[in-house]
Amino acid sequence: MSFVSDTVLSFRREIGPTLRSWYYMIFGVIQPLLYLGLFVPLLGTMPIAGEGNALQWFVPGMVVMLVLFTTVSCGWALTEELFSGSFERFLATPASRPALLVGRALKELAPLLIQALILIVVAMPFGLQLHPLPMLVGLLFLLVFGVGVASLSYALAIASKNDGSLFYLVSHSVSLPLMLLGGVLLPMQMAPDWLYIASRFNPLTYLVEAERALFMGELFSTTVLWGALVSGVVAVVGLAVGAATIKRASL
DSSP states (O other): OOHHHHHHHHHHHHHHHHHHTHHHHHHHTHHHHHHHHHTGGGGTTSOOSSSSOHHHHHHHHHHHHHHHHHHHHTHHHHHHHHHHTHHHHHHTSOOOHHHHHHHHHHHHHHHHHHHHHHHHHHHGGGTOOOOHHHHHHHHHHHHHHHHHHHHHHHHHHHHTTTOHHHHHHHHHHHHHHHHHHTTSSSOGGGSOHHHHHHHTTOHHHHHHHHHHHHHTTOOSSHHHHHHHHHHHHHHHHHHHHHHHHHHHHHO
16 A cells, blocks of 8 residues: 555544544634734734734744644544554554554644634734735645654654653643744743743744744745744654654554
């Protein structure tokens, strides 16, 4: 079986329960909308880097946060499958291990893309300017990045050996500092020098900056190039680590 067909098979297996629980997708977008309504007004008097209004700067950060927290946590469902033994039965098939990861990750990312579009549509009447092509490129970056993070989350779930508490502790201990140091909520240019320097070692910082540049209409810039590079590297590393972890679990 080819990688593509294995990915489609894995995606179809995983997406069914998600479609039947569509209301979770609606609830998933409530938190970013609350940030949008309650936090953006506070940015009106703050010096924000780049041109455009506060929404043009804030919405990309919310979309990145949505993708980060969902993909970091998606391994939780795998811990339940590992406990029940259903995932081991799926591993008995000759399907490609990377394809299994990509299919499962796409199951998480498909609703996220819909939530991101809802967030963009809701923000448009309040001043968000639409730049279709750059924004689509930004969503593509997030798709690639999300596959990598989700694969790492699945690897952590397998390494946790059915210990859901360990998975929860590690995943949230990593995701929150990444989000805060990534400048999702506030510009890191306003931070003390030591905090700004620390943020430059955070890969999420470059993705957030690229998303903001794309939402402001930039398509060809060094900032966007760094975002593409980071999302690609995270995807490659995540798939490599995830596939190796699944392979060891299959032995």
